[in-house]
Amino acid sequence: xxxxxxxxxxxxxxxxLLAYIRTALSLMIFGMAIIxxxxxxxxxxxxxxxxxxxxxxxxxxxxxxxxxxAVLILKL
Numbered sequence: 001x002x003x004x005x006x007x008x009x010x011x012x013x014x015x016x017l018l019a020y021i022r023t024a025l026s027l028m029i030f031g032m033a034i035i036x037x038x039x040x041x042x043x044x045x046x047x048x049x050x051x052x053x054x055x056x057x058x059x060x061x062x063x064x065x066x067x068x069x070a071v072l073i074l075k076l
Contacts, residue, residue, distance in 0.1 A: 020062025027055030
């Protein structure tokens, strides 16, 4: 693999990480908004907490995925 191919692949990996971060933050913000605007609806509050948890898990998983792919790129 040439240097330009490796750079292009590394930049694509970074773009993917940014997409994971953007999606995770969107889920977390949506969950916080549900909790804030519907505090009396127990089911909606539970959904809000579920969205918060899913966003946090996605953020962590995206970071691990990024590191795994970055190591594979460096090995090429």
